[in-house]
Each structure stands twice: as C-alpha cells, then as structure tokens.
Amino acid sequence: xxxxxxxxxxxxxxxxxxxxxxxxxxxxxxxxxxxxxxxxxxxxxxxxxxxxxxxxxxxxxxxxxxxxxxxxxxxxxxxxxxxxxxxxxxxxxxxxxxxxxxxxxxxxxxxxxxxxxxxxxxxxxxxxxxxxxxxxxxxxxxxxxxxxxxxxxxxxxxxxxxxxxxxxxxxxxxxxxxxxxxxxxxxxxxxxxxxxxxxxxxxxxxxxxxxxxxxxxxxxxxxxxxxxxxxxxxxxxxxxxxxxxxxxxxxxxxxxxxxxxxxxxxxxxxxxxxxxxxxxxxxxxxxxxxxxxxxxxxxxxxxxxxxxxxxxxxxxxxxxxxxxxxxxxxxxxxxxxxxxxxxxxxxx
Amino acid sequence: xxxxxxxxxxxxxxxxxxxxxxxxxxxxxxxxxxxxxxxxxxxxxxxxxxxxxxxxxxxxxxxxxxxxxxxxxxxxxxxxxxxxxxxxxxxxxxxxxxxxxxxxxxxxxxxxxxxxxxxxxxxxxxxxxxxxxxxxxxxxxxxxxxxxxxxxxxxxxxxxxxxxxxxxxxxxxxxxxxxxxxxxxxxxxxxxxxxxxxxxxxxxxxxxxxxxxxxxxxxxxxxxxxxxxxxxxxxxxxxxxxxxxxxxxxxxxxxxxxxxxxxxxxxxxxxxxxxxxxxxxxxxxxxxxxxxxxxxxxxxxxxxxxxxxxxxxxxxxxxxxxxxxxxxxxxxxxxxxxxxxxxxxxxx
DNA sequence: ATCCGGATTGGCAGCGCTGCCAAATCGATG
DNA sequence: CATCGATTTGGCAGCGCTGCCAATCCGGAT
Numbered sequence: 001x002x003x004x005x006x007x008x009x010x011x012x013x014x015x016x017x018x019x020x021x022x023x024x025x026x027x028x029x030x031x032x033x034x035x036x037x038x039x040x041x042x043x044x045x046x047x048x049x050x051x052x053x054x055x056x057x058x059x060x061x062x063x064x065x066x067x068x069x070x071x072x073x074x075x076x077x078x079x080x081x082x083x084x085x086x087x088x089x090x091x092x093x094x095x096x097x098x099x100x101x102x103x104x105x106x107x108x109x110x111x112x113x114x115x116x117x118x119x120x121x122x123x124x125x126x127x128x129x130x131x132x133x134x135x136x137x138x139x140x141x142x143x144x145x146x147x148x149x150x151x152x153x154x155x156x157x158x159x160x161x162x163x164x165x166x167x168x169x170x171x172x173x174x175x176x177x178x179x180x181x182x183x184x185x186x187x188x189x190x191x192x193x194x195x196x197x198x199x200x201x202x203x204x205x206x207x208x209x210x211x212x213x214x215x216x217x218x219x220x221x222x223x224x225x226x227x228x229x230x231x232x233x234x235x236x237x238x239x240x241x242x243x244x245x246x247x248x249x250x251x252x253x254x255x256x257x258x259x260x261x262x263x264x265x266x267x268x269x270x271x272x273x274x275x276x277x278x279x280x281x282x283x284x285x286x287x288x289x290x291x292x293x294x295x296x297x298x299x300x301x302x303x304x305x306x307x308x309x310x311x312x313x314x315x316x317x318x319x320x321x322x323x324x325x326x327x328x329x330x331x332x333x334x335x336x337x338x339x340x341x342x343x344x345x346x347x348x
Numbered sequence: 349x350x351x352x353x354x355x356x357x358x359x360x361x362x363x364x365x366x367x368x369x370x371x372x373x374x375x376x377x378x379x380x381x382x383x384x385x386x387x388x389x390x391x392x393x394x395x396x397x398x399x400x401x402x403x404x405x406x407x408x409x410x411x412x413x414x415x416x417x418x419x420x421x422x423x424x425x426x427x428x429x430x431x432x433x434x435x436x437x438x439x440x441x442x443x444x445x446x447x448x449x450x451x452x453x454x455x456x457x458x459x460x461x462x463x464x465x466x467x468x469x470x471x472x473x474x475x476x477x478x479x480x481x482x483x484x485x486x487x488x489x490x491x492x493x494x495x496x497x498x499x500x501x502x503x504x505x506x507x508x509x510x511x512x513x514x515x516x517x518x519x520x521x522x523x524x525x526x527x528x529x530x531x532x533x534x535x536x537x538x539x540x541x542x543x544x545x546x547x548x549x550x551x552x553x554x555x556x557x558x559x560x561x562x563x564x565x566x567x568x569x570x571x572x573x574x575x576x577x578x579x580x581x582x583x584x585x586x587x588x589x590x591x592x593x594x595x596x597x598x599x600x601x602x603x604x605x606x607x608x609x610x611x612x613x614x615x616x617x618x619x620x621x622x623x624x625x626x627x628x629x630x631x632x633x634x635x636x637x638x639x640x641x642x643x644x645x646x647x648x649x650x651x652x653x654x655x656x657x658x659x660x661x662x663x664x665x666x667x668x669x670x671x672x673x674x675x676x677x678x679x680x681x682x683x684x685x686x687x688x689x690x691x692x693x694x695x696x
Numbered sequence: 697a698t699c700c701g702g703a704t705t706g707g708c709a710g711c712g713c714t715g716c717c718a719a720a721t722c723g724a725t726g
Numbered sequence: 727c728a729t730c731g732a733t734t735t736g737g738c739a740g741c742g743c744t745g746c747c748a749a750t751c752c753g754g755a756t
Contacts, residue, residue: 026742026743027743028743031706036705036706037705037706038742038744039707039708039743039746040705042744043705043744046744048744049745050702050704050705051704052703052705055705067503067507069480069483069484069504069508070484070743071425071484071486071743072484072486073424073425073430073741073743074425074711074744075743076743077422077425077713077742077743077744078711078742078743078744079745080711082421092446092447092449093446095446097446098440098441098445099440102467114464114481114485115465117449117463117464117465119450132417133462135417136420137420137462138419138420138421156415156417159415244648245652246651246652249652274652278653278654281629281654282654300592300594301622301649304597305626306629306630374711374713375712375713376713384736385735385737386737387714387715387735387737387738388734388736390713390715391735394714396714397715398733399733399734399735400733400734400735403735418712418713419712419713420713421711422711422714423713424713425712425713425714425741425742425743426712426713426740426741427713427714427715428714428715697756698756699754699755700753700755701753702751702753703750703751703752704749704750705748705749705751706748707747707749708745708746708747710744710745710746711742711743711745713740713741714739715738715741716738716740719734719736720733720734720735721732721734721735722732722733722734723730723731723732723733724729724730725730726730
C-alpha cells in the first residue's frame with residue numbers, strides 16, 4: 001500500500017547496527033507516513049497548538065512504526081530559546097560538586113531542561129575556555145561556581161546576555177543570580193566555636209588556596225574571628241595538591257611535627273579532616289582531648305565516624321536545585337543566602 | 349565608514365546585561381565586518397580549507413571586534429556528524445561515577461568532543477528515557493554503564509545506529525564497544541583471598557542488588573568461589589538503600605547482632621566497608637584479628653585509613669578515558685578488559 | 697441551503713551554519 | 727603579454743525543525 005514504511009531501513013537491509021547507508025528518519029518522513037503536514041506532526045509531538053484526537057493517533061502510530069526520534073539540534077535552531085543549561089564546576093574529585101550537579105540536574109529535568117557540564121580543574125583560564133565553549137551551544141542559562149572569574153570570563157558572560165547563576169559563595173558582588181552561603185561567615189563560626197570551647201593552640205591544615213577561593217575566604221574568616229577572640233593561629237600547613245584525605249593526613253602529621261603542642265586543627269574541608277582523624281587514630285592521639293578536629297562541608301562520612309566530626313554542613317544539593325529553578329523561572333537578579341549549619345559533633 | 353560595528357549592540361545602548369533587544373551576532377555579521385564571504389569566515393574559524401594570512405587576520409579582528417561566538421547548534425545541524433558524546437551513569441552519589449566522567453570528559457575534550465551527561469538513579473526505565481533524550485541530540489556516540497538494559501533501551505540504541513560503549517562490566521555480551529573488567533572475577537578473587545587467609549565464618553554486607561547488577565555479579569562470584577573453597581556465607585545483610593558509609597556501618601552492626609562469631613565481612617564496596625570499619629572502631633573490635641574487612645573499588649580513602657583497607661582497585665578513570673578514545677577513533681566493536689588489582693591492605 | 701466562528705491543518709520561510717562548486721586571483725612561465 | 731595550474735574566495739542550497747499565516751473543515755444558527 002504505502003511506501004513510507006519501506007523507507008525505514010532504506011538502502012540497508014543488513015539489520016542491526018551499522019546504519020552506515022541508512023538515511024535518518026526525519027519529521028518529513030513521519031508526516032508522509034501519517035499523511036499529514038509537517039507542522040501537524042510538530043504540533044502533536046510537542047503537544048502544542050491544537051489538533052484532533054484522530055490526528056494524534058495517526059501521528060503517534062507513524063512515529064512508532066518508523067522509530068522516529070526528533071532532532072533537537074534542528075528543533076533548537078529553529079525555535080528561539082534553547083532548553084539547555086550549562087554547568088561549570090571546578091572539580092569532579094570532591095564530592096561536593098557532584099552534589100551540586102545532582103541538585104541542579106534533578107530540578108532542571110523537572111523543568112524540561114537538559115544540562116551540559118564542564119570542569120575547570122580550579123583553573124580560571126580553563127574556566128574562560130569552557131564558558132566560551134558552553135556559550136556556543138546557546139544555552140538558556142549558565143551555572144558557574146564561585147564569584148571569582150577572570151576578566152575574559154566576565155566579559156563573555158556579560159556580553160552573551162545569558163542568565164548566570166553563581167554558586168556556593170555570597171561573599172562578594174555577583175553578576176546576576178547568586179545562590180549559596182558565606183564562606184567567610186562559616187570560617188568565623190568555626191573559629192568562634194573552637195575558641196568558645198577553650199582551645200588555644202589552634203592550627204590550620206589546608207590545600208591550595210590560590211585556586212580554591214572559597215577555601216581562602218573561610219581561612220580569612222577563621223583567622224579574623226580568631227583574632228577577635230584574642231587568639232592567633234599557632235601554625236599552618238598548606239599542601240600544594242588539591243584537597244584530599246591523603247593531604248589532610250599528611251598535612252596534620254607535618255604540622256604536628258613542627259607544632260607538637262597543638263590542641264585543635266581546623267581543616268579546609270571534611271576530606272582533609274577525615275585524613276587528620278585517621279592520623280590521630282593511627283598514632284593514638286585522643287580526639288578531642290589531645291587534639292580537636294574541625295572540618296567543613298558536613299559530608300555523610302563525617303557523621304558516621306566513631307566520633308562524629310565537628311563541621312559545618314553546607315546545602316550543596318539545595319544550592320544546585322535553587323539555582324536551576326531560578327534560572328528557569330527567569331526572574332530578576334537576586335542573591336539567595338541558604339545559610340549553613342554548624343554541627344558540633346564530637347571531635348571538637 | 350562602515351556600519352558593521354554599530355550593529356554589535358544594535359537597538360540596545362544600555363550596556364551590560366539584559367540583551368533583550370540585542371540581535372545576536374552571526375557569522376554573516378562577521379563576514380560583513382571583515383568584508384569577506386561567509387564561507388571564508390567559516391573556513392578561518394575552523395582552520396579548515398585554505399585562506400591567506402591576510403584574510404585570517406581580518407576575520408579574527410572582526411570576530412574580536414564584534415565579540416562573535418559561533419553557534420554550534422547551527423554548525424552541528426549543517427555539518428554531518430556531531431561532536432557530542434552522551435554519557436549515562438546510574439548515580440552521582442558514589443564517587444566511582446564522577447571518576448568515570450573525569451576520565452571520559454578529559455579524553456573527549458582532547459579529541460574536540462563535548463559530553464552531555466545523564467543520570468539514571470539505577471533505574472532501567474529512567475535509563476531508557478535518558479537514552480532517548482540523549483539520542484535526540486544526535487550524538488556521535490553514547491557511553492552507558494553496565495551491560496544490562498531493558499529491551500526498549502537496547503532497541504533504541506541499536507536502531508539509532510550510534511556507536512555505544514558499555515562500561516565497568518565485561519560479564520556478558522555487549523552491544524558494541526565494552527570497556528571494563530569482570531565483576532564476577534573480582535568477587536571470586538575476594539573470596540579466594542579471604543579463604544586463603546584462613547577466614548571461615550564469612551558474611552556479606554551489601555546494598556540493593558536488584559538495581560546494582562554489577563554488585564550482584566560480584567556477590568555471585570564471591571559466593572561461588574567460597575563454595576569451591578568448601579565454604580559458605582554464614583550470614584548476609586542487605587540494606588534496601590543505595591550503598592553508603594551509613595549503610596555499611598549499620599549493616600555490619602545488624603549482621604553481627606545476628607551472627608556474633610563472624611570472622612570476616614565482605615562489603616559490596618569501599619564506602620560500605622568504611623562504614624564497617626567505623627563500626628569496629630567504635631565498638632573496639634580488633635581488625636583484622638577479631639573481624640576482617642574487605643571492600644571493592646580501591647578508593648583513596650581506604651588507602652589512608654589507619655589500617656589500609658583490603659579491597660580491589662578498579663580502573664575507573666582509565667575505563668572512561670579508554671571508552672571515549674575508542675568511540676572517537678571509530679574502530680570496530682571490541683571488548684577491552686582492563687582488569688583489576690587486589691590490594692591486600694591490612695584489614696583482612 | 698447559506699453563513700459564521702472556532703478548531704484544525706498545511707505550506708513555506710527562515711534559524712545560522714557548512715559543503716560544494718564555480719569564479720576570481722595570483723605567480724610563474726613561454 | 728597571454729597562458730596555465732594552484733590557491734583563494736564567494737554564492738548558495740540545504741541540514742531538520744518551528745512559527746506564522748492562510749486555507750480548510752466542522753457544526754450549529756439563520
């Protein structure tokens with residue numbers, strides 16, 4: 001009867017895989033198969049505009065028969081706005097960024113958006129490059145991490161006219177939407193907590209602060225609040241590598257070698273603190289009697305340690321989700337401070 | 349002189365942000381500004397075909413002056429193959445999948461490809477949906493996790509004619525490219541190791557095996573190899589939740605309540621094992637004398653514990669990178685077994 | 697039977713770019 | 727100064743879809 005269906009595997013009878021010679025099926029093929037116009041097929045597939053029930057059935061039957069998959073590349077080009085959101089994160093090694101992704105992609109999906117992800121390795125030049133690369137997909141919005149960007153990145157972001165959400169930091173001016181919490185205040189809160197508990201010989205173990213600006217802000221806040229309490233860091237150890245359990249363990253070891261009478265250690269994050277805890281366990285240092293430990297992020301693992309880690313819980317998943325929703329909603333520029341929660345734990 | 353440059357912020361003098369009225373800059377604008385043809389601009393920007401040095405300079409100047417960002421949506425539609433690879437992973441909560449992403453995106457970027465990521469939450473129906481969604485971007489290839497897919501997913505994958513790489517499992521037939529290692533063999537090796545060390549009352553602590561098929565294969569291999577050694581599991585605990593430190597800690601606690609004389613615990617992965625280790629620490633159970641622990645994945649954290657975790661290191665980053673390279677290379681279907689490495693550690 | 701308003705439908709011009717092909721240009725040669 | 731091959735360039739037809747607009751259809755009112 002109809003030749004349409006024979007076109008499915010046009011010029012390629014060899015079945016599975018190797019569609020080399022197979023012409024891809026387009027909306028026009030579906031229209032021909034269903035004996036309706038192209039725009040009708042388009043309307044039915046997007047449930048947009050009006051069409052009769054009978055037409056819907058015919059189109060859907062044709063789609064099923066041909067195994068048609070709409071081409072979103074073409075769809076996006078033809079329509080005005082894209083349904084894409086670009087997400088730029090510094091790292092995939094630290095679980096906080098997958099957390100952020102998780103919140104964002106879940107919310108995005110609900111709104112019918114797709115996300116494209118790029119990783120900068122904490123390098124601002126790479127950030128500029130990946131922002132350029134993401135912008136070339138003409139996204140409806142961009143989610144980036146932190147407020148610090150090099151001038152090229154800022155220029156591109158601004159010039160593109162694309163909505164931008166900056167995440168996980170509220171200490172400074174934002175470009176558009178800002179969702180997060182104050183890293184500075186988190187550092188301060190940590191210092192006040194340790195000082196209030198009576199610790200006096202406090203040290204810092206951190207990773208590369210020139211790249212991780214948020215960790216640098218926590219460090220600054222911590223130092224300042226310590227100063228206000230009449231205290232000062234009695235020692236610090238910065239490892240050159242990214243944060244890790246290993247860096248925390250070795251960092252604490254080095255610091256203790258130099259400052260044996262340390263009574264509390266503030267770590268740049270929970271991974272580092274976990275490493276420090278392992279060092280204490282391995283060397284029989286009583287926590288927190290001999291040495292108190294304080295982290296940052298509030299990872300699950302800290303809660304499950306024999307002694308729950310004293311730390312600050314940050315709403316990472318929520319930040320991703322909130323940013324995604326705000327971008328989709330298209331409201332005005334805004335700063336959303338989600339706050340953080342100090343967890344007393346048992347290590348400090 | 350030339351009106352081109354005045355078009356940059358056409359109809360919008362108010363500067364920064366809110367490009368509402370601003371007409372996006374297209375390749376045609378650049379061509380006009382540089383006083384060359386569109387195809388010349390296209391050639392220069394892609395360094396493809398031939399053009400004089402003088403022309404290159406003029407085009408680049410025009411691009412810089414206008415702040416032009418190529419539109420890859422249009423570029424992809426116009427050219428034949430896309431430079432997109434879709435990546436489907438079950439979860440972002442477990443660090444192994446970000447590891448895989450890391451390897452894949454790094455390799456992909458080097459080859460000039462962009463990746464689009466989707467998460468299934470270990471749900472085969474969601475996998476089918478996200479595969480469909482990714483296919484609508486007409487990717488050059490797809491990276492999926494595992495070999496088990498529901499019939500709809502397989503059909504879509506096959507029908508699309510797109511290259512597919514299935515990762516982290518070699519125990520079964522693949523669709524096209526397969527990169528990973530045998531989970532079954534990993535389970536067997538773990539069992540042989542424990543049996544060889546003289547452990548006799550061995551238990552299993554795992555998460556939801558109906559969803560995580562690879563963990564199920566390790567479990568099966570473990571049981572079988574135990575059987576060959578004349579042993580059997582003396583108890584097992586399956587938590588309904590996804591794997592986590594918490595699940596491991598509570599799982600071991602429950603199991604020990606039921607089987608107090610357990611002498612070794614095999615966990616579905618390192619996160620679970622870490623939880624188990626914490627339980628032992630918290631309750632003063634000597635490891636490995638009173639209870640031996642064995643994990644899976646070879647996470648960094650296991651290596652840094654006071655006693656390094658006995659586990660199996662899996663090449664996750666390498667698997668991602670290898671799959672990406674094979675997809676880009678476009679060679680024939682293949683199975684690449686990257687193997688795994690048993691780490692003796694000190695907990696078993 | 698005729699007319700009317702709303703529901704439904706099809707045609708077609710782009711979206712911004714690439715790929716093809718023909719035209720123009722250049723430089724060296726006869 | 728004409729000629730020829732190689733290099734460089736521009737024009738334009740799509741890629742597959744959406745959005746607009748005009749055409750058609752339908753059922754009830756006149």
